[in-house]
Amino acid sequence: MKRQFICLLILAxxxxxxxxxxxxxxxxxxxxxxxxxxxFITFGGLNNQVPVExxxxxELIPAAPDIGFKCDPSTIFGVLPIRFDQSRYSGQTxxxxxxxxxxxxxxxxxxxxxxxxxxxxxxxxRFVSTVGRPDEFVFVTCRMAGGGARVPFSLVDxxxxxxxxxxxLSVKEGERPPSLNAGIVYNGTGRLKGRWEVxxxxxxxxxxxxxxxxxTLPVEERPLQRRYTELDRFNVFLPPTGxxxxxxxxxxxxxxxxxxxxxxxxxIEASDDKEADSSLDRAGAGTGIVHAGAVxxxxxxxxxxxxxxxxxxxxxLTNDLQQLLPLDRAVIAPDQTIDFSWSENLSVSFxxxxxxxxxxxxxxxxxLKPGLAMYRAxxxxxxxxxDGFLTWRITAxxxxxxxxxxxxxxxxxxxxx
Numbered sequence: 380m381k382r383q384f385i386c387l388l389i390l391a392x393x394x395x396x397x398x399x400x401x402x403x404x405x406x407x408x409x410x411x412x413x414x415x416x417x418x419f420i421t422f423g424g425l426n427n428q429v430p431v432e433x434x435x436x437x438e439l440i441p442a443a444p445d446i447g448f449k450c451d452p453s454t455i456f457g458v459l460p461i462r463f464d465q466s467r468y469s470g471q472t473x474x475x476x477x478x479x480x481x482x483x484x485x486x487x488x489x490x491x492x493x494x495x496x497x498x499x500x501x502x503x504x505r506f507v508s509t510v511g512r513p514d515e516f517v518f519v520t521c522r523m524a525g526g527g528a529r530v531p532f533s534l535v536d537x538x539x540x541x542x543x544x545x546x547x548l549s550v551k552e553g554e555r556p557p558s559l560n561a562g563i564v565y566n567g568t569g570r571l572k573g574r575w576e577v578x579x580x581x582x583x584x585x586x587x588x589x590x591x592x593x594x595t596l597p598v599e600e601r602p603l604q605r606r607y608t609e610l611d612r613f614n615v616f617l618p619p620t621g622x623x624x625x626x627x628x629x630x631x632x633x634x635x636x637x638x639x640x641x642x643x644x645x646x647i648e649a650s651d652d653k654e655a656d657s658s659l660d661r662a663g664a665g666t667g668i669v670h671a672g673a674v675x676x677x678x679x680x681x682x683x684x685x686x687x688x689x690x691x692x693x694x695x696l697t698n699d700l701q702q703l704l705p706l707d708r709a710v711i712a713p714d715q716t717i718d719f720s721w722s723e724n725l726s727v728s729f730x731x732x733x734x735x736x737x738x739x740x741x742x743x744x745x746x747l748k749p750g751l752a753m754y755r756a757x758x759x760x761x762x763x764x765x766d767g768f769l770t771w772r773i774t775a776x777x778x779x780x781x782x783x784x785x786x787x788x789x790x791x792x793x794x795x796x
Contacts, residue, residue: 400424400446401506401517404662409530409654411566412489412523415482417533419594419671420519421657422474423664428506428515430466430474433459435484437491437500439518447516450503454491457484463676469597473664477595478502478519479676488523498523527619531655532569534592534675538562539645539682556635556684559627561645567654568619569672573647575628576607580639584718584753590678594649594671607644608634635686640704640720642753643682647673678750683720700727700775700784707789717756717791721773727783731774735788737766746776764793 403422410416422430435457436450463479480502488500502519524530542558563571573593578585588596589605596604611628627643634641652672659665685703701722711717719732727749734743734756742763747754763769769791775784 400426401428401515402661402663403517403519404658405519407520407522409524410480410485410521411525411530412485412492413482413525414485414566415535416478416480416485416521416530416566417535417674417676418478418480418519418531419655419657419669419674420476420478421469421659421662421664421669422476422504422506422517423472423659423662425472425474425506426508427510427512428508430476431505431507433464433476433478433502433504435480435488435500435502435521437488437496439501439503442514442516445514445516448503448518449505449516450501454496456487456491456500457481465591465595465676467597467600469599470665473597473659473662475597476504477674477676480521485523488521492523528568529654530567531674532565532567532617532650532652532672533655534563534565534647534673536562536564537645537675537679539643539680541682541684554635556630556633558630559643559682561625561627563617563623563625565617565621565623567652567672568617569652569655570614570650571617571623571625571647571673572612572614572650573645573673574612575610576644576646577610577634578607578642578644579634580637580641581716582607584751584755585642585644585681587678587748587750590644590681590750592647592649592673592675592679594647594655594674595676598669601649604646610643633684638686640683640685640718640753643684645679647675647679649673681751683722683752700773700786702771702773702786702789705789705791709791711761711791711793713761713793716758717760718753719756719771719773720753721786722752727775728778729776731776732771733774734760734763734769734771736763737768737770742769761793767793769793 401422401424408418434450434455437454438451439448440451442449465477467475469475492498499520499522504517506515539561593601610632617623649670650672651670655671657669659667703720730747732745732754736742770788772786772788774782777783
């Protein structure tokens, strides 16, 4: 009561300082008290302001001389991890934020409630003025609940796998690859709809934004995601049970006639879910409702397979760091693009691709995020191979910056086949 009285007193005497100009919708939401939760939030009314960090906390205090209410430092549960920050500007004065609550934050909030604190906590975004005005803090109330029907429909974990118990080898051109599925962990309830697509050798590889679910993107970005060859569509209702195994497309439809690396993509479309909707009108960011059912705070994984004849195998993604393409001693035509690809290790934070010339001089070094496992080299790389030869390798880097694994050096030649 004492803290609430102080807040009201400050608002009465300093209305111009504490009155928030930035609106948001939703301003309160049910969240899973025992696991991760993802929520689509629209902020509107930004005026020469840029968003910075976001915190979760148990109590708020006046932000004066800044605007709004900020987290009480003694009750902070966590900060939005950079890897989960999928926020983007939207429209002219809007900002789309994807609030991805880690299980660690939910656990701390639950423990605080057990110790006598409120069963709700707060998500606070700070906005900094670019013209010298005070910072502005905007909060969203998170009400702890189960992961059932009253929590926004969101995906919190997705894993793709072929229906085999070990790495599949000796599947040559024309042979049928194994079936596949997607194991999905989710909150809420709603319709899971979308499609399976395949990226064929020579296609422009997907970028990280292409791998997000449609509901994770601002409305104006949703039609801009790359489209690939469609294999199958699905539209299923997910009850509030939290787990579902989605059957993949008919394995007979997976391409296998041409040698090269293929990528199978799970594309999830936005669905109409009342608990996940965001009103542009209430946020002051436009008109209408943004449907955000099946939002996810991470790029969906990609399932890869390699069809070959000389080395004759179909290579699937494993936990071991392996080079896939180009093959060792491969010959790349002068007018052909160079696509480097590798299998992923699930504990890796970054990958480093290194390319050297025949004098052991590094001519290309790229730090790459996990999730794509592919890099299309710039056209000028071929010019660095004075005698036509290059070598390359992949190194895995953990969160501390330590190298945890590295492949052997492979050789490739630029020239006529």
